[in-house]
Amino acid sequence: xxxxxxxxxxxxxxxxxxxxxxxxxxxxxxxxxxxxxxxxxxxxxxxxxxxxxxxxxxxxxxxxxxxxxxxxxxxxxxxxxxxxxxxxxxxxxxxxxxxxxxxxxxxxxxxxxxxxxxxxxxxxxxxxxxxxxxxxxxxxxxxxxxxxxxxxxxxxxxxxxxxxxxxxxxx
Numbered sequence: 001x002x003x004x005x006x007x008x009x010x011x012x013x014x015x016x017x018x019x020x021x022x023x024x025x026x027x028x029x030x031x032x033x034x035x036x037x038x039x040x041x042x043x044x045x046x047x048x049x050x051x052x053x054x055x056x057x058x059x060x061x062x063x064x065x066x067x068x069x070x071x072x073x074x075x076x077x078x079x080x081x082x083x084x085x086x087x088x089x090x091x092x093x094x095x096x097x098x099x100x101x102x103x104x105x106x107x108x109x110x111x112x113x114x115x116x117x118x119x120x121x122x123x124x125x126x127x128x129x130x131x132x133x134x135x136x137x138x139x140x141x142x143x144x145x146x147x148x149x150x151x152x153x154x155x156x157x158x159x160x161x162x163x164x165x166x167x168x169x170x171x
Contacts, residue, residue, distance in 0.1 A: 037069045039098040042120050043091055045142050046071060050167035057084070059165060061150070069093045100127040100138060134161065145169070 046063040053059075057079035066072050073089035090101040090112070098117035103110075115127035115138055123142040130136050135152035142148050146169035153162035 037093050039096060039117065040069055040071065040091070040093040042098065042117075043071060043125060043140075045145070045148075046073070046091070046140070048169050049171035050148065051170050052165060052167045059167065061167060063091075098125075098127075102138075135163075 047065060048063060050061040050063075051059065057077055059075070059077050061073060061075045063071055063073045070090060070092040073091060075085075075087045075089070076083055077085040085104075087102055087104045089103075090099075092099055092101065098120075100115040100117070101112045102115070103112040113129060113132055115129045115132075117125060118128045119126040125140045127138045128136060132154075134154045134156040136154035137152070139151040139153070140148060141151070148167055148169075150165045150167065151162055153160070155161070
């Protein structure tokens with residue numbers, strides 16, 4: 001009986017020490033799983049400065065990367081020395097959805113309009129907002145690494161309308 005009691009006491013002591021050591025042992029820090037921004041990466045080819053000069057005027061679209069989930073775009077149309085049109089775009093990944101958020105001064109009560117990515121491939125991104133008056137669809141087509149065509153389309157005054165903007169990468 002003494003042997004059994006002695007054996008139980010030894011086992012209890014070993015258990016207490018090993019539990020304390022396990023409790024006191026420092027576990028390696030848990031690294032958070034990196035968040036994937038695969039949707040925004042589909043638009044990496046937007047980044048840079050794009051231009052088109054024509055007899056009507058000069059168009060520029062400049063895209064920069066703000067962070068892992070957001071790109072910022074600025075578009076300008078200049079005739080002579082006058083900027084006749086300007087818009088700001090925030091292209092960002094919300095969860096697993098890519099959102100094209102457009103703000104145009106003097107339009108839509110100064111509120112941005114969201115267009116959701118509805119279709120994508122290596123050479124094309126299509127954003128749509130069926131509730132917006134015009135345009136309801138914005139399409140970017142990558143022609144080559146330094147050439148793209150942007151298109152806005154939808155119904156305007158009861159008629160189908162589309163406008164294309166061919167641009168070359170200059171930076």
